[in-house]
Amino acid sequence: MYPLPFNESVRSPEDANLLATAIVDTVREPILVLDADLQIIFASRSFYLTFDSTRLLTQGKKFCDIDDRVWNIADLRQRLEKIAPAQDVMESFEVERDFPRSLEDVTERRRSECALQKLLEQRETLLAEMSHRIANSLQIIASILLMKEMTVDSEETRLHLNDARQRVLSVASVQQQLQASRSGDKVAVGPYLSKLCNTLSGSMIAENRPISLKVIAGDDPVSSSDAVSIGLIGTELVINALKHAFPKSDTTGQIIVGYEVDGPNWKLSVADDGIGMPDVTPSTKRAGLGTTLIKALAQQLEAQVEINSGPNGTSVSITHTTFVSRLPALGLPSVIPSETD
Numbered sequence: 005m006y007p008l009p010f011n012e013s014v015r016s017p018e019d020a021n022l023l024a025t026a027i028v029d030t031v032r033e034p035i036l037v038l039d040a041d042l043q044i045i046f047a048s049r050s051f052y053l054t055f056d057s058t059r060l061l062t063q064g065k066k067f068c069d070i071d072d073r074v075w076n077i078a079d080l081r082q083r084l085e086k087i088a089p090a091q092d093v094m095e096s097f098e099v100e101r102d103f104p105r106s107l108e109d110v111t112e113r114r115r116s117e118c119a120l121q122k123l124l125e126q127r128e129t130l131l132a133e134m135s136h137r138i139a140n141s142l143q144i145i146a147s148i149l150l151m152k153e154m155t156v157d158s159e160e161t162r163l164h165l166n167d168a169r170q171r172v173l174s175v176a177s178v179q180q181q182l183q184a185s186r187s188g189d190k191v192a193v194g195p196y197l198s199k200l201c202n203t204l205s206g207s208m209i210a211e212n213r214p215i216s217l218k219v220i221a222g223d224d225p226v227s228s229s230d231a232v233s234i235g236l237i238g239t240e241l242v243i244n245a246l247k248h249a250f251p252k253s254d255t256t257g258q259i260i261v262g263y264e265v266d267g268p269n270w271k272l273s274v275a276d277d278g279i280g281m282p283d284v285t286p287s288t289k290r291a292g293l294g295t296t297l298i299k300a301l302a303q304q305l306e307a308q309v310e311i312n313s314g315p316n317g318t319s320v321s322i323t324h325t326t327f328v329s330r331l332p333a334l335g336l337p338s339v340i341p342s343e344t345d
Contacts, residue, residue, distance in 0.1 A: 040088050042066055042081070077101060142176035170243050171297075177203045178235035190225035193234065193263050197221050200235055201242060201261055208246050214256040217242065221263035224270070233301045234263075234272055234322075240294050241274035241320050249278025249318060268326045272307075275319035281311075298322075 025046060028035050034051035036044055047062045061070060067084075068076040077099050087094055149169040153162050177200055198219045205217045226234065238261055250257045255278075262273045298320075302309050307324040 036067060038067060038084070038088070042068065042084055042088065044070070074101065142172055146172045146176065167294075171240070171294075173207070175236065177239060178232060191228055191231040192223040192225055193231070194219065194221035194223045196231060196235065197238055197261055197263060200239055204239060204242050204246070208243070210253075213253060215246070215250060216258045217261070218258065219261045219263075221261070222265065224263070224265045230305060233305050237272060237298055237301050237322055238274065240298055244294055245274060245276040245278065245318070248281075249276040251279065268324075270324050272322040273319060275317060277317040280315050281313040281318055 028037070028046065029049045031048060032050060034054045035048040036051060037046040039045050043066050044063055047057075047059070052058060052062070055071065057071065068081055080097065080099055083094055083097065086092075146169050149165050149172065153165040153169065156162050156165065198221075201217050201219050209215050209217065242259060242261065245259045249259070257276060257278055259274065259276045262271070262275070264271045264273075299309055302322050305322070305324055307322045310321045310323065312319045312321075
């Protein structure tokens with residue numbers, strides 16, 4: 005029991021008592037308010053409904069005497085007699101007693117809650133097992149593609165197999181980084197992209213190759229589903245930069261992965277200081293698998309793709325922007341700002 009502070013709207017003990025009574029009556033669980041002698045000062049509406057009792061049979065009586073002394077539970081009484089003078093707190097004290105007039109079977113409710121908790125735990129176990137199996141399957145697929153890549157004679161086929169293997173590995177990397185996140189949880193973008201890029205750097209940048217891969221991003225959270233798309237786009241763009249921006253193995257270069265947020269708007273960018281993209285004529289220009297994949301994922305995120313390339317490097321941005329329309333709604337009065345606004 006805690007005293008209510010007085011303010012301008014609670015000017016007297018009577019007002020405070022009425023306010024406390026109104027608050028307690030809104031609580032779903034049955035509540036008894038006792039004095040130092042364990043006499044019932046007040047019982048909530050939920051108590052009367054649950055135990056089929058009335059104010060006449062309850063208020064002013066000692067709690068252990070009501071309802072044919074069904075509440076006369078030695079352990080409970082002793083604990084209350086001990087904590088009441090000291091104004092201490094008792095939590096999570098359970099008793100087993102048959103209350104014949106109780107209208108709510110708390111035991112059955114506890115069983116339902118326990119069953120629900122077990123189902124949730126089983127779901128988490130199944131999700132973890134499924135995630136583990138997916139990771140193993142992706143690694144097996146990547147290994148098979150590598151073996152095929154080493155045995156084929158055609159250079160073109162070898163390149164296609166290598167591209168397929170890199171994409172499988174990127175999916176595996178994204179899946180691995182999201183394993184620690186439960187379904188529906190938010191994912192902090194900065195640490196997530198950093199782990200992805202560390203994995204890519206370790207697998208694709210040789211120790212003697214002077215290329216740096218840096219992530220500039222905060223801890224802004226996104227949904228796990230959006231994190232999958234952002235991670236796949238980021239890894240695809242980094243892989244492309246590592247493969248094409250620095251054709252000479254001794255070329256010094258850097259790749260920067262950025263993620264910026266402004267309210268509901270965000271931008272994912274991957275920039276390098278490499279040789280730039282080759283010029284292609286409209287007749288020979290054809291979207292590759294990587295470009296198609298990036299555009300499809302950006303569409304899922306309701307974002308736009310922008311590519312800027314020149315002799316000093318390439319920058320690809322995936323931007324999600326929102327704005328408040330200033331156009332008039334049909335059938336509604338509105339004012340269009342003038343050019344001087």
